[in-house]
Amino acid sequence: MISRKGKDLLIQNLFLFFASISILVLFLIMAFLFKEGLPIIEVVSPLRFLFGKSWYPTYEPPEFGILPLIMGSVAVTLGAITIAIPLGVATAIYLSEVANLRVKELLKPVIELLAGVPSVVYGFFGLVVVAPWIQDLFDLPTGLTALTASIMLGIMASPTVISISEDALSSVPISYREASLALGTTKWHTAISVTVPAALSGICTACILGMARAIEETMTVLMVAGGAAIIPTTLLQPVRPMTANIIAEMGEAVHGSEHFHALFAIAVVLFFITLALNLLADYISHRFKETGSATL
Amino acid sequence: MANNTKIMVENLIFYYGNDKALEDVSMLIQENKITALIGPSGCGKSTFLRVLNRMNDLIPGTKLKGKVLIDGYDIYSNTTDVVELRKKVGMVFQKSNPFPKSIFDNVAYGPRAHGIRDKARLTNIVEESLEKAAIWDEVKDKLKQSAMELSGGQQQRLCIARALAINPEIILMDEPASALDPISTAKIEELIRVLKEKYTIVIVTHNMQQAARVSDYTGFFLLGELIEFSDTNKIFTSPQDSRTEDYITGRFG
Numbered sequence: 390m391i392s393r394k395g396k397d398l399l400i401q402n403l404f405l406f407f408a409s410i411s412i413l414v415l416f417l418i419m420a421f422l423f424k425e426g427l428p429i430i431e432v433v434s435p436l437r438f439l440f441g442k443s444w445y446p447t448y449e450p451p452e453f454g455i456l457p458l459i460m461g462s463v464a465v466t467l468g469a470i471t472i473a474i475p476l477g478v479a480t481a482i483y484l485s486e487v488a489n490l491r492v493k494e495l496l497k498p499v500i501e502l503l504a505g506v507p508s509v510v511y512g513f514f515g516l517v518v519v520a521p522w523i524q525d526l527f528d529l530p531t532g533l534t535a536l537t538a539s540i541m542l543g544i545m546a547s548p549t550v551i552s553i554s555e556d557a558l559s560s561v562p563i564s565y566r567e568a569s570l571a572l573g574t575t576k577w578h579t580a581i582s583v584t585v586p587a588a589l590s591g592i593c594t595a596c597i598l599g600m601a602r603a604i605e606e607t608m609t610v611l612m613v614a615g616g617a618a619i620i621p622t623t624l625l626q627p628v629r630p631m632t633a634n635i636i637a638e639m640g641e642a643v644h645g646s647e648h649f650h651a652l653f654a655i656a657v658v659l660f661f662i663t664l665a666l667n668l669l670a671d672y673i674s675h676r677f678k679e680t681g682s683a684t685l
Numbered sequence: 686m687a688n689n690t691k692i693m694v695e696n697l698i699f700y701y702g703n704d705k706a707l708e709d710v711s712m713l714i715q716e717n718k719i720t721a722l723i724g725p726s727g728c729g730k731s732t733f734l735r736v737l738n739r740m741n742d743l744i745p746g747t748k749l750k751g752k753v754l755i756d757g758y759d760i761y762s763n764t765t766d767v768v769e770l771r772k773k774v775g776m777v778f779q780k781s782n783p784f785p786k787s788i789f790d791n792v793a794y795g796p797r798a799h800g801i802r803d804k805a806r807l808t809n810i811v812e813e814s815l816e817k818a819a820i821w822d823e824v825k826d827k828l829k830q831s832a833m834e835l836s837g838g839q840q841q842r843l844c845i846a847r848a849l850a851i852n853p854e855i856i857l858m859d860e861p862a863s864a865l866d867p868i869s870t871a872k873i874e875e876l877i878r879v880l881k882e883k884y885t886i887v888i889v890t891h892n893m894q895q896a897a898r899v900s901d902y903t904g905f906f907l908l909g910e911l912i913e914f915s916d917t918n919k920i921f922t923s924p925q926d927s928r929t930e931d932y933i934t935g936r937f938g
Binding site for chain 1: 738740743745768769770771772773775776778780782783784785786794795798799844847848851
């Protein structure tokens with residue numbers, strides 16, 4: 390028989406063990422990423438890698454400048470959040486402040502389903518529906534553009550924005566709403582002047598996580614962004630975001646070659662971008678926690 | 686008693702879903718008087734209070750029968766503008782609930798929502814309301830600070846100031862001092878007595894001494910029924926109903 394204290398300790402350590410595994414795995418992935426990505430420094434300087442304007446990995450000599458890829462990612466991500474934030478926040482406000490229970494119970498699972506659709510399905514939809522439409526609308530040589538990718542990513546990121554914003558809005562105490570309504574204000578006025586400001590840190594977090602969702606999406610952008618490694622000047626040009634570039638070239642890069650290391654280095658860059666976004670989201674959501682909410 | 690009736694409630698029956706919360710309540714509430722509603726928890730006194738500014742509309746599945754007239758108008762008729770009604774009937778809640786905004790913005794919230802934009806006028810309203818709520822001296826130097834930094838008693842007086850800023854005629858108070866210390870409670874009670882010169886006040890309280898101290902009329906609720914309603918003096922010195930007597934003498938509660 391183990392003592393009660395011993396049992397307690399055993400269980401505690403068991404859970405600690407499982408928790409440690411996930412952290413360990415994360416560190417292993419990181420270590421592997423750096424091990425395979427860092428050797429590229431021997432070929433190009435970090436600055437030339439990040440800000441070089443040409444990506445010709447198979448030329449002789451090769452060029453490993455990933456600025457066009459970064460700009461491709463930036464273009465589709467900015468396009469995507471321009472769609473996802475208004476759409477997502479407005480939907481969240483509707484769900485939490487306006488919709489009656491029945492509408493809410495119908496809409497929430499549908500939105501969650503939207504998040505569960507495989508990205509290849511979105512890509513396919515973008516390919517056969519959105520791209521031809523964009524091509525016709527703007528009279529372009531190809532419909533596979535940054536805009537097409539933005540639209541698809543915008544739709545894909547909005548469930549993230551909606552569900553986190555909605556959580557933030559729902560956790561605003563009902564007493565705030567009552568106080569506002571009791572002062573003779575409309576439901577709408579109450580939502581805009583009290584509930585949304587009180588939930589603002591949560592809504593910001595939602596938007597940043599939505600952005601992270603857009604920047605890390607791979608399959609869809611591979612299918613609909615067009616794949617041209619050029620720095621875009623408008624959203625109507627084809628682009629090659631970092632994620633799409635990695636997956637498109639990984640198969641043909643010789644294991645251990647400069648090209649191979651360069652692709653891992655792109656993954657390292659991507660890793661830091663998403664890490665920064667997550668830290669930012671974390672910072673914003675914790676910032677106002679102590680006083681309950683922001684003073685606006 | 687019917688000379689200056691401000692609120693007339695007739696045969697009010699109120700349901701939450703299928704549960705009857707109020708049973709055939711009739712009451713005349715006098716202008717510029719303080720009417721206290723007492724009774725044990727769950728007796729319907731808060732529900733009754735929230736009927737008067739239609740706050741219960743926010744709860745799905747409530748149903749109401751009977752009539753509630755304020756200044757002779759049926760506030761539950763189809764043509765009633767709830768927003769206008771609540772401008773006229775202010776409310777102070779049990780738990781102080783200032784917005785997470787500055788002290789100034791809290792008080793200015795109502796007037797701003799009703800279209801007052803002029804800075805000087807807003808400043809005036811804020812100062813006046815804070816003075817009426819007897820908190821001006823304590824906060825005049827820190828109007829820009831967050832209302833969340835005030836003490837519980839100050840927050841509650843701020844909420845009263847916020848309610849006064851929309852210039853209501855009636856103020857409903859739902860156990861406004863139940864979460865406060867004795868000193869803050871005394872301040873609130875003193876404030877209530879002063880306010881009755883300009884406003885009609887209906888106050889729900891758990892505390893019978895409080896009802897006896899501040900009110901002109903008292904209604905005793907039990908299990909959704911209004912058992913007895915009359916002058917506060919009469920209720921506390923010679924209650925007509927034995928249940929009222931049992932309650933105020935502390936035999937149950």
